[in-house]
Amino acid sequence: MVNKMRDFKFIDSSKKMDKEQIRESLTYWKDVWRRLKKNTIAVIGLIGVIIVILFGVVGPMFSPYYFSDQITDFSYLTPSLDVFQITDTEDGDLENYFVHLNNDYRLFLISEDGHIIERLTRTRVDRSIWTYYYDYEGEEIAVDYSRRVGDEYTGDIDYTVTYEGVETLYPTKTVWNKTYLLGSDHLGRDILCRLMYGARISLTVAFVAAIVNLIIGVTYGSISGFKGGATDNLMMRIVDIINSIPLVIYVILLMVLLNKSNMWTIILALGTVYWVGMARLVRGQILSLKDLEFVLAARTLGVSQGRIISRHLIPNAIGPILVSLTMMIPTAIFTEAFLSFIGIGMSAPAASWGTMANEAISLLEKYPYQLLLPSLAIGITVLSFNFLGDGLRSALDPRLRKG
Amino acid sequence: MKNYYVRRILSAILTLFIIATMTFFMMKLMPGGPFARERPIPPEILALIEEKYNLNDPIFVQYYKYMAGVVQLDFGNSYTDVGVDVTEQILLKFPISMRLGLYATILVVIIGIPLGIVSALKQSTWVDHAAMLVATIGVTIPSFVVAVVYISLVAGTLGWVDAFGLDKWTSYIGPVLALGAYSLSFVSRLTRSSMLEVLRQDYMRTARANGLSKFKVLYKHALKNALIPVVTYLGPMFAAIITGSFVVEQVFAIGGIGRYYVISVAARDYTMIMGITMFYAAIYIGMVLLVDMTYSWIDPRIRLGKSSGE
Numbered sequence: 081m082v083n084k085m086r087d088f089k090f091i092d093s094s095k096k097m098d099k100e101q102i103r104e105s106l107t108y109w110k111d112v113w114r115r116l117k118k119n120t121i122a123v124i125g126l127i128g129v130i131i132v133i134l135f136g137v138v139g140p141m142f143s144p145y146y147f148s149d150q151i152t153d154f155s156y157l158t159p160s161l162d163v164f165q166i167t168d169t170e171d172g173d174l175e176n177y178f179v180h181l182n183n184d185y186r187l188f189l190i191s192e193d194g195h196i197i198e199r200l201t202r203t204r205v206d207r208s209i210w211t212y213y214y215d216y217e218g219e220e221i222a223v224d225y226s227r228r229v230g231d232e233y234t235g236d237i238d239y240t241v242t243y244e245g246v247e248t249l250y251p252t253k254t255v256w257n258k259t260y261l262l263g264s265d266h267l268g269r270d271i272l273c274r275l276m277y278g279a280r281i282s283l284t285v286a287f288v289a290a291i292v293n294l295i296i297g298v299t300y301g302s303i304s305g306f307k308g309g310a311t312d313n314l315m316m317r318i319v320d321i322i323n324s325i326p327l328v329i330y331v332i333l334l335m336v337l338l339n340k341s342n343m344w345t346i347i348l349a350l351g352t353v354y355w356v357g358m359a360r361l362v363r364g365q366i367l368s369l370k371d372l373e374f375v376l377a378a379r380t381l382g383v384s385q386g387r388i389i390s391r392h393l394i395p396n397a398i399g400p401i402l403v404s405l406t407m408m409i410p411t412a413i414f415t416e417a418f419l420s421f422i423g424i425g426m427s428a429p430a431a432s433w434g435t436m437a438n439e440a441i442s443l444l445e446k447y448p449y450q451l452l453l454p455s456l457a458i459g460i461t462v463l464s465f466n467f468l469g470d471g472l473r474s475a476l477d478p479r480l481r482k483g
Numbered sequence: 484m485k486n487y488y489v490r491r492i493l494s495a496i497l498t499l500f501i502i503a504t505m506t507f508f509m510m511k512l513m514p515g516g517p518f519a520r521e522r523p524i525p526p527e528i529l530a531l532i533e534e535k536y537n538l539n540d541p542i543f544v545q546y547y548k549y550m551a552g553v554v555q556l557d558f559g560n561s562y563t564d565v566g567v568d569v570t571e572q573i574l575l576k577f578p579i580s581m582r583l584g585l586y587a588t589i590l591v592v593i594i595g596i597p598l599g600i601v602s603a604l605k606q607s608t609w610v611d612h613a614a615m616l617v618a619t620i621g622v623t624i625p626s627f628v629v630a631v632v633y634i635s636l637v638a639g640t641l642g643w644v645d646a647f648g649l650d651k652w653t654s655y656i657g658p659v660l661a662l663g664a665y666s667l668s669f670v671s672r673l674t675r676s677s678m679l680e681v682l683r684q685d686y687m688r689t690a691r692a693n694g695l696s697k698f699k700v701l702y703k704h705a706l707k708n709a710l711i712p713v714v715t716y717l718g719p720m721f722a723a724i725i726t727g728s729f730v731v732e733q734v735f736a737i738g739g740i741g742r743y744y745v746i747s748v749a750a751r752d753y754t755m756i757m758g759i760t761m762f763y764a765a766i767y768i769g770m771v772l773l774v775d776m777t778y779s780w781i782d783p784r785i786r787l788g789k790s791s792g793e
Contacts (some may be wrong), residue, residue, distance in 0.1 A: 324764065324771065329760055336751065437631075
């Protein structure tokens with residue numbers, strides 16, 4: 081001990097290497113995150129995904145409605161309302177009231193700032209002079225459509241509102257609907273609230289189905305790839321058979337078989353079908369990894385097969401798996417919307433985006449926004465996940481590394 | 484080589500057989516039975532019906548009879564529409580879907596591929612960005628939205644064409660557009676990335692260095708190689724378009740096989756569902772087989788029989 085000490089000599093602490101400024105070590109995931117952040121489109125996708133998740137998870141907590149709450153009197157209201165002022169000019173009543181006529185000839189009493197107070201009942205219709213009469217606290221409000229059909233029709237004035245002898249030709253102003261921010265549907269349900277619950281359904285279906293796919297696909301693919309030989313051959317033949325007809329048809333068949341339409345049957349149908357792509361991917365990854373030296377080393381050390389797969393092989397294939405998972409989510413959202421749209425997915429009164437779009441089709445000409453909103457929601461969600469997936473793909477692939 | 488073909492065809496037939504078996508037993512598993520109605524059918528009539536559809540036989544006899552029919556392309560009679568023959572219905576309604584699918588595929592080929600090529604050649608210019616933006620949006624919008632927006636805008640507001648049916652040639656525009664939008668976007672993205680890959684290759688530089696004209700370099704060397712993955716994608720895509728027209732046919736009220744399938748599913752018409760599923764599977768498998776078999780012709784680098792990875 082003493083002998084050896086002679087070979088070394090002390091240096092003063094200022095020359096020690098640990099004083100040198102070293103860069104913080106960059107782990108794989110930190111590097112991925114760094115590259116992901118640089119990619120504007122991926123960041124937009126990530127933000128979009130976060131917004132959609134917040135919209136679905138937190139949104140309904142702030143909504144005064146529940147997705148199946150319906151007020152039939154308040155149906156078919158648009159997000160922006162053309163209103164006519166009907167204030168009594170003689171009274172000392174200072175509060176201004178407005179009326180709004182919707183496309184179904186229903187007259188609503190609207191407050192100054194856009195809250196819907198009540199639906200006014202139609203008392204009588206005089207078809208000879210194209211006028212509908214509504215009752216407002218004992219007074220009559222006349223809505224006159226004669227200009228629409230008369231000879232002097234210019235397309236300028238659609239109808240006029242007469243209250244206490246004062247005829248208003250043009251809407252006084254346009255207010256935003258404060259009771260239903262995005263309008264109400266044919267049963268008087270709040271569309272914003274239904275969109276939020278729709279986000280919940282779509283995301284739940286997408287995430288749970290994706291996780292089910294992940295579990296089945298990774299297990300199946302890694303066993304097949306690792307075992308090789310006859311096992312692999314048989315397992316991949318099964319995958320080939322499943323893959324030989326469009327997966328949507330299986331999902332439809334399963335939905336028929338399950339004979340029930342709710343969120344869980346959709347998840348079950350999606351989860352049991354779409355894993356084949358994941359299985360193929362994982363098998364390919366495992367095949368390319370299993371002959372590498374670190375696996376040989378693990379084997380030599382006597383590590384069990386299951387542990388080699390779970391601790392050595394899958395973590396090395398996590399990149400492509402993650403990308404495939406992100407891409408799985410839009411597919412699941414699409415399929416759910418598609419199933420609900422053709423009427424074998426979510427059944428009423430559930431508020432799936434597909435169901436909402438389906439219900440809105442018949443109202444398309446009068447209320448296009450009712451279709452536009454769920455479609456937009458599907459589009460934004462799918463686009464966000466696609467952007468994020470594309471970004472992840474390039475961030476996880478070291479070959480595409482630039483700096 | 485010949486061996487490979489024989490093996491592929493045999494495996495396709497085996498796959499179809501398995502799918503037929505699977506669908507058969509799936510339908511038999513169905514709870515309630517096909518004739519469970521809200522208003523119960525009198526027992527005598529039920530007995531007659533069950534006899535007509537061989538429902539009294541043991542399940543394996545039923546299976547044998549069904550499979551014997553399938554081999555002769557006879558899928559039996561419809562459960563819900565009395566006297567309607569499944570095979571006849573398929574043959575009657577399929578040509579409509581086929582024509583739609585064909586037009587949509589043509590649209591994809593004549594627009595999607597050039598779009599991808601142009602955007603690869605003009606990489607990172609506004610042309611590229613615009614084309615890829617359109618393509619990205621095309622992949623993210625569900626076909627029913629395309630269909631419905633088209634109907635409301637072109638047929639409704641502008642009033643240029645009829646929204647429903649297929650009476651005039653103009654009424655094909657909407658369905659074909661809605662049916663092809665997704666594949667069009669996908670194909671143009673695929674063409675672009677494949678083209679970019681090829682343009683980076685060394686032989687492209689060699690070709691240019693040898694003084695070949697720009698045209699020749701592009702068409703003889705770049706395009707031929709870049710289109711290989713695209714062409715192999717087109718086969719299954721064509722099958723997917725034909726078998727995926729449920730929504731488009733539903734929205735545009737076209738009496739093709741897709742709409743009929745959805746109606747059969749809603750009505751739980753089991754024989755019809757089985758028949759159309761089998762038919763769809765046959766088309767899909769046939770198309771994939773066709774592409775696989777022409778693969779060596781499309782891409783001479785691949786030698787069949789050795790490439791199957793076994």
